[in-house]
Amino acid sequence: MKPLMYQEFLKLRFKKSTWISLIIAVGMMVLTGLTTLNVGSSDSKYYFSSAYGGFQWFIIVLIAINASSITSEFQFGTIKHLVIQADSRWRVYYIKLLAISCYNFIGHIIIFLAAVLIKLLLYPGLDLFSHYHYGSTVIVNLILNGALDFFLSYLFIGMVTLIACISSNSAVAVSVGIGVAFAGEGLSNMLLSSFPSIIPIMRWNPFNMLNFQQQFAYPEHIHDTHLLLSQMGIGIFVWSCLFLVLGQLLFQRRKI
Amino acid sequence: MEKIAELQNVSLRKHGGKILDDISFDLNAGGIWGIVGPNGSGKTTIMKVMLGLLKYDKGTVKIDNQLVTSKKHSVVRDQVGALIENPSLYPYLTGLQHLSLYSSDKKKISTIVQQLKMTNYIKLKTKLYSLGMKQKLGIAIALVNCPKLVILDEPMNGLDPKSARELRMLIQQKNREGTTFLISSHVLSELQKIITGIIIVNDGKISIETTPSELKKKVNKQVIINTNDNDKALKTLNVLFPDDGLKSLIIDSDKSEKLNEYLQAIINNDIQILSVNDSQDDLENTMLELMQHKSDKEGSNL
Numbered sequence: 001m002k003p004l005m006y007q008e009f010l011k012l013r014f015k016k017s018t019w020i021s022l023i024i025a026v027g028m029m030v031l032t033g034l035t036t037l038n039v040g041s042s043d044s045k046y047y048f049s050s051a052y053g054g055f056q057w058f059i060i061v062l063i064a065i066n067a068s069s070i071t072s073e074f075q076f077g078t079i080k081h082l083v084i085q086a087d088s089r090w091r092v093y094y095i096k097l098l099a100i101s102c103y104n105f106i107g108h109i110i111i112f113l114a115a116v117l118i119k120l121l122l123y124p125g126l127d128l129f130s131h132y133h134y135g136s137t138v139i140v141n142l143i144l145n146g147a148l149d150f151f152l153s154y155l156f157i158g159m160v161t162l163i164a165c166i167s168s169n170s171a172v173a174v175s176v177g178i179g180v181a182f183a184g185e186g187l188s189n190m191l192l193s194s195f196p197s198i199i200p201i202m203r204w205n206p207f208n209m210l211n212f213q214q215q216f217a218y219p220e221h222i223h224d225t226h227l228l229l230s231q232m233g234i235g236i237f238v239w240s241c242l243f244l245v246l247g248q249l250l251f252q253r254r255k256i
Numbered sequence: 257m258e259k260i261a262e263l264q265n266v267s268l269r270k271h272g273g274k275i276l277d278d279i280s281f282d283l284n285a286g287g288i289w290g291i292v293g294p295n296g297s298g299k300t301t302i303m304k305v306m307l308g309l310l311k312y313d314k315g316t317v318k319i320d321n322q323l324v325t326s327k328k329h330s331v332v333r334d335q336v337g338a339l340i341e342n343p344s345l346y347p348y349l350t351g352l353q354h355l356s357l358y359s360s361d362k363k364k365i366s367t368i369v370q371q372l373k374m375t376n377y378i379k380l381k382t383k384l385y386s387l388g389m390k391q392k393l394g395i396a397i398a399l400v401n402c403p404k405l406v407i408l409d410e411p412m413n414g415l416d417p418k419s420a421r422e423l424r425m426l427i428q429q430k431n432r433e434g435t436t437f438l439i440s441s442h443v444l445s446e447l448q449k450i451i452t453g454i455i456i457v458n459d460g461k462i463s464i465e466t467t468p469s470e471l472k473k474k475v476n477k478q479v480i481i482n483t484n485d486n487d488k489a490l491k492t493l494n495v496l497f498p499d500d501g502l503k504s505l506i507i508d509s510d511k512s513e514k515l516n517e518y519l520q521a522i523i524n525n526d527i528q529i530l531s532v533n534d535s536q537d538d539l540e541n542t543m544l545e546l547m548q549h550k551s552d553k554e555g556s557n558l
Contacts, residue, residue, distance in 0.1 A: 080307075083308070084333055
């Protein structure tokens, strides 16, 4: 019997959608690169350091792969094999999360490399070592953005995993995850501006944490989020852990 | 005799109702055990409990002398192969990829593929498989690591007669090599051809644990006489044996000693006997009859 971790990698490797969706994300980055060829120097730095939207596209891919990795085991009944092989269900759960984390890491590396490749092919005039935000070079800004996105992605992983453990349908988890990815920040900003009296509590809502990267790029965003960047980092960590632990409890109680 | 599995007073409650009620039985190593009972009687639940998939409230479950619980069942991983409910397969993987997922020994994989005659489609994705092909792959996964105990839940589902026969032969071959089987099936005629022991489950309780031949002895044996004129034969018997109160040509076991007299009387009246059959020549009838007797008995005790 092969180890569970190896099995998870094998499943990810053989599942075509794992790689096709990543190729589509890279394709969308190329498209963004092509449509922004004529922008000014500052904007071209912005597009490069945000990986031509690649990190946002990858979050959508990650939401879909993460949701289906949990729900498909119950849908296909293969959870029985996994539970027999592992002595406890929580082990199955965290091995799955570990496999998703590895995929998340590889995905971010691919997006980073694709952004550099697009720059080399479409923006030969852009100097990777020219200065941009925080007194750092453009390439360092891209790395920082990638690292922050990787950190923030755990909030999505936690949220989607929790929904996938509640619902037996991956479509529900994917829809809610994508909905949060697109509308979460707006919803939080709306709540904070509509109910100023409860800002001290409401500013800790999980959707507000989605402004993390935005605030990193534009520090003046603090007037909307009412949180320091470091506070948002703590919020992301706490909410991610909470969602993952709740997900684990539900995963352990689900009927096989 | 060595015991491969032992269940002692296992009970399981859910939503206030008893799913398993004080279940106890042993499986001797080297046997082919059939587990039968009506839908919802608890067959699959027993199998899931034995695999550590379900938490039970009371009792002990041991496989190969090691305790099995939902939190501790390494013995199941190492010594048991199973097919529970439907074959659990990933549609985006081929049959071969499934077998590689669960076994690292390529030699064992090719052996089981050949034994189950799956060579033609083993490299196709399972989303293209028919029900029978999926069933065979599920059985192959259960057998591929040559476990000591194999638990098969309805393995004949979806198999054509030829495949069912091949599966029976494979089970018997593996059994001769030392594998113990616990098989549930609704196709009891298929089951009775191979089993050496039987466990009857009804309403979450073990009704009987015995051998098929012993089981037959426990129920009323009936003999069915078929003639070229059954009405005339019955009238003749009622005239000659008025005290026996025969209502049909199905003769109960308590009158079986008079069978020769009945047949002689029919022949003497120029009626041709077409056949004389044992009414319970299959396990299905025996089991159903036995369960009927049991529920009648329980009903009269109320």
